[in-house]
Amino acid sequence: MxxxxxxxxxxxxxxxxxxxxxxxxxxxxxxxxxxxxxxxxGLGGVMRAACQGALSAGGQTVGILPGDSAAAANPFxxxxxxxxxxxxxxxxxxxxxxxxxxxxxxxxxxxxxxxALKLGRPVVGLNTWELARxxxxxxxxxxxxxxxxxxxxxxxxxxxxxxxxx
Amino acid sequence: MxxxxxxxxxxxxxxxxxxxxxxxxxxxxxxxxxxxxxxxxGLGGVMRAACQGALSAGGQTVGILPGDSAAAANPFxxxxxxxxxxxxxxxxxxxxxxxxxxxxxxxxxxxxxxxALKLGRPVVGLNTWELARxxxxxxxxxxxxxxxxxxxxxxxxxxxxxxxxx
Amino acid sequence: MxxxxxxxxxxxxxxxxxxxxxxxxxxxxxxxxxxxxxxxxGLGGVMRAACQGALSAGGQTVGILPGDSAAAANPFxxxxxxxxxxxxxxxxxxxxxxxxxxxxxxxxxxxxxxxALKLGRPVVGLNTWELARxxxxxxxxxxxxxxxxxxxxxxxxxxxxxxxxx
Amino acid sequence: MxxxxxxxxxxxxxxxxxxxxxxxxxxxxxxxxxxxxxxxxGLGGVMRAACQGALSAGGQTVGILPGDSAAAANPFxxxxxxxxxxxxxxxxxxxxxxxxxxxxxxxxxxxxxxxALKLGRPVVGLNTWELARxxxxxxxxxxxxxxxxxxxxxxxxxxxxxxxxx
Numbered sequence: 001m002x003x004x005x006x007x008x009x010x011x012x013x014x015x016x017x018x019x020x021x022x023x024x025x026x027x028x029x030x031x032x033x034x035x036x037x038x039x040x041x042g043l044g045g046v047m048r049a050a051c052q053g054a055l056s057a058g059g060q061t062v063g064i065l066p067g068d069s070a071a072a073a074n075p076f077x078x079x080x081x082x083x084x085x086x087x088x089x090x091x092x093x094x095x096x097x098x099x100x101x102x103x104x105x106x107x108x109x110x111x112x113x114x115x116a117l118k119l120g121r122p123v124v125g126l127n128t129w130e131l132a133r134x135x136x137x138x139x140x141x142x143x144x145x146x147x148x149x150x151x152x153x154x155x156x157x158x159x160x161x162x163x164x165x166x
Numbered sequence: 167m168x169x170x171x172x173x174x175x176x177x178x179x180x181x182x183x184x185x186x187x188x189x190x191x192x193x194x195x196x197x198x199x200x201x202x203x204x205x206x207x208g209l210g211g212v213m214r215a216a217c218q219g220a221l222s223a224g225g226q227t228v229g230i231l232p233g234d235s236a237a238a239a240n241p242f243x244x245x246x247x248x249x250x251x252x253x254x255x256x257x258x259x260x261x262x263x264x265x266x267x268x269x270x271x272x273x274x275x276x277x278x279x280x281x282a283l284k285l286g287r288p289v290v291g292l293n294t295w296e297l298a299r300x301x302x303x304x305x306x307x308x309x310x311x312x313x314x315x316x317x318x319x320x321x322x323x324x325x326x327x328x329x330x331x332x
Numbered sequence: 333m334x335x336x337x338x339x340x341x342x343x344x345x346x347x348x349x350x351x352x353x354x355x356x357x358x359x360x361x362x363x364x365x366x367x368x369x370x371x372x373x374g375l376g377g378v379m380r381a382a383c384q385g386a387l388s389a390g391g392q393t394v395g396i397l398p399g400d401s402a403a404a405a406n407p408f409x410x411x412x413x414x415x416x417x418x419x420x421x422x423x424x425x426x427x428x429x430x431x432x433x434x435x436x437x438x439x440x441x442x443x444x445x446x447x448a449l450k451l452g453r454p455v456v457g458l459n460t461w462e463l464a465r466x467x468x469x470x471x472x473x474x475x476x477x478x479x480x481x482x483x484x485x486x487x488x489x490x491x492x493x494x495x496x497x498x
Numbered sequence: 499m500x501x502x503x504x505x506x507x508x509x510x511x512x513x514x515x516x517x518x519x520x521x522x523x524x525x526x527x528x529x530x531x532x533x534x535x536x537x538x539x540g541l542g543g544v545m546r547a548a549c550q551g552a553l554s555a556g557g558q559t560v561g562i563l564p565g566d567s568a569a570a571a572n573p574f575x576x577x578x579x580x581x582x583x584x585x586x587x588x589x590x591x592x593x594x595x596x597x598x599x600x601x602x603x604x605x606x607x608x609x610x611x612x613x614a615l616k617l618g619r620p621v622v623g624l625n626t627w628e629l630a631r632x633x634x635x636x637x638x639x640x641x642x643x644x645x646x647x648x649x650x651x652x653x654x655x656x657x658x659x660x661x662x663x664x
Binding site: 085091092104107110113114117118119127128129130131132134135140 | 252253258272274276280295298
């Protein structure tokens, strides 16, 4: 019988700069070293860097792809899930993850943050979106300053949420 | 042959207060009077009020439902689309709409705003989320002060986007 | 408050011959004359012919499209639902319909028949797939010889199923 | 860089008898021994038996779940994908698999067979649905008499299809 490891999502831009890529790769590596499986959208940029980091440390990498072909997965995805759902696959990344780490990101990443929060999944942010309503900051994204802090917070919150019945 | 009217989405909380409901109902009424079809998630709160306003003015109302039964649609939905997709139906609301009007809202609404922006659909906000990155406000949500202004802006932007090939 | 009309699905090949098209057009026309809304996948072939028949008789036509653009809808779709879900939109056609009429069809149509039966939606067949298990014919597809008989059976079964709580 | 193993789907009833379970378990075991990853819907019956067989032989097991919780996965799923898509997750099983083995099955299984065939994925049948049109048998399901033959055929056809560009 499986004792499930934690599944942690990493979301961010599919076409990111070197700073975000370095952060994402470190996040991936630390998640793998902590025994977590990495869930992402399976494409380039932050997703690719995170998978590379995780795979380099012997971790599990799941890529939930928007298109119809596994060939679109970045080369560090071990388990390519082919959905053909387009952007609706973002919902699956959020649902499959027990916590989500957002690295920078644009509107696609914002949708994954919002879906994760809507679903009650903890979200840790590394230099990502800031949200406000009625002029008041929304504090549900837990801010981290470093990859190590982000991974620590995500695992802690996912473990707690998981204990309450995933 | 069909000459398609504009399809405008209205997104907001499924459990809203009377102020948001009044705004949504007025938005729905004005959209119908302008000859637009209303697209929404088909449930309560802002969705119900908008449908009520639209139907009262003889408009078309489409509800893209998350669950497995048309019976969950609010009573002012004329065309209930039963998806069984859960939150992934938010993507369909954004894709089916040529512009989206957001009335207040929480994380589900934020996901619809983000998806619409990701997809290049214009988004008009009525007292809704404020977004920033790197301490700088993101201006892609076009702010409106009144339902009339929101409907005017949404139709104008949807028409322009539509002219560029929907 | 809406008194919902029946929503009846018509499924079949997107690239059909003239005989199937004539049958589908007649099915669409009769559904509209009976006051039913027509649900389909929104593309060509059987879907187009059925929409044309329904629209010619003043009926409602809903096209649940697989791609990202309403422009792919056939010209007789009044309500284009843009899903971007690819083949997964077949599930939405089955769920949104209270009964399904299958006109001939290939594997995509077979998937819609199977999903409808799985979901407990009545399926009427016009020269469509025959199913068997263990050498024994499966009789769940109700066979009709003419469009008029198919429409009659579909409405009767949808009304009964609807009475039991849609 | 990942050298992807083959991903083979196993589909069948979520509530099967002991004969189908024994067949499915043997299929899972043989797939794992051949180095293939197993893809399924993640629930009980044939899915559970196949996962049990695969895991017992040290294989990879992916369960693409219809609901909102990983807790619904059978205990032999190593990678639970939480979709919340209901029956639309069947499409993802077909898309993620490079070939599909169907063990007996009812209408849900039939939908997965039909979707796989529509998508051009090879389908091997073990005592599963028989299809016909116009009174003529459809031969696209390749029949196998034993689990060993089914696994052999599925791997052979998936390898060939894969060579043509997955």
